[in-house]
Amino acid sequence: MQRVEREIARLIQEIDYDVVTHLFEKLQGGKRLRAKLILKIATSSEQAPLLGAIVELVHGASLLHDDVIDEATLRRGTPSVNATDGSKTAVMLGDILYSKAFSELVLFDREIAKVVSSSVTALSKGEMMDVKMSQNFNDDAQIYLDMLYLKTATLIEAAAQGAALLEGKDAQKHALYGKNLGLSFQIIDDILDITADEATLGKPAMNDFVEGKCTLPYIYLYHALNTPEQERLRRLHAKVLDKEETLWIKEKMQEHKSIEKSFALAQKLSNEAMQAVKEDAGLIEILETMIKRSY
Incomplete structure (x- = not known):
């Protein structure tokens, strides 16, 4: 999971926008169920941590859009991005995470x-x-x-x-x-x-x-x-x-x-x-x- 977290951090850093880095930190704290599942199944693959990171970015993007649609003010007990920075920012951040995930997915x-x-x-x-x-x-x-x-x-x-x-x-x-x-x-x-x-x-x-x-x-x-x-x-x-x-x-x-x-x-x-x-x-x-x- 440490490698997954490093891959996630690398992908966010490559976006090269401090606003995105700051906002993405608000999404931290999830169970990482999907990444853990990938690591449990693909135990010997060197690509498994990257695939886990990609899927977690996709999941994070879907949560951002979900909160906007539901007008939710809390996510995992803390204020949601749409509550603190507005729905437009939350939607755009979700779009950035989706597109970054897809740009890495083509390597598979x-x-x-x-x-x-x-x-x-x-x-x-x-x-x-x-x-x-x-x-x-x-x-x-x-x-x-x-x-x-x-x-x-x-x-x-x-x-x-x-x-x-x-x-x-x-x-x-x-x-x-x-x-x-x-x-x-x-x-x-x-x-x-x-x-x-x-x-x-x-x-x-x-x-x-x-x-x-x-x-x-x-x-x-x-x-x-x-x-x-x-x-x-x-x-x-x-x-x-x-x-x-x-x-x-x-x-x-x-x-x-x-x-x-x-x-x-x-x-x-x-x-x-x-x-x-x-x-x-x-x-x-x-x-x-x-x-x-x-x-």
Whole structure:
């Protein structure tokens, strides 16, 4: 990981603009899940740290754009770039990170470059779907999972698949692993948005629903409610919730086990991922650690 960090620092330094260097420091502190995954899979490749750095730049760019779209003021518990320096600056910084990542990606084998670059198209499409879906109450779990795959899981899938290609391992099995890891990781995040407190999240609890996002627990809850209750949940969608409304949602989720149902799907996806790479203890450990983040 030290080599990944050095590669990231080198790429940022090559941009040769102090403003970018300063702003990029605000993005530090993430889990570096994608880079760690690449290093776990491509253990002997000299190119693995650079590929990890490229994928982390792509991820950072997507977060910058995501915060602008969501008008988020916090990122990992600290003020977001769009909050401190404005949305225009955040978008341009994201564009710089994307373009720098692509300029380095051309150094890799064509198939690896295509896997990673295609995932960036997919995650941008997923972001657009997310924006469209937040305009109305979505009660279709499959539509939500399709969006989740594009927006979140596809880059993790690409990291795992690209690393497998780099190392000469089974690319399809590792792609399945990455896809399911990404989906289950985000489902756990959706759960934590409801069950964790603001200090843990680095943002207000139940913020997803306030922003108009109907994540799995809300979808499962909706289908368990009677008609008047369904109408009430719809009315609360995309509005600031008071204490009584928050309590009602949480009590109904507890009554109908919406959180447990969501976690069961995350566990199922995680188990499928484990089966795909059952002989790789390091990758299984990543999954187990991710699942333990739950409520």
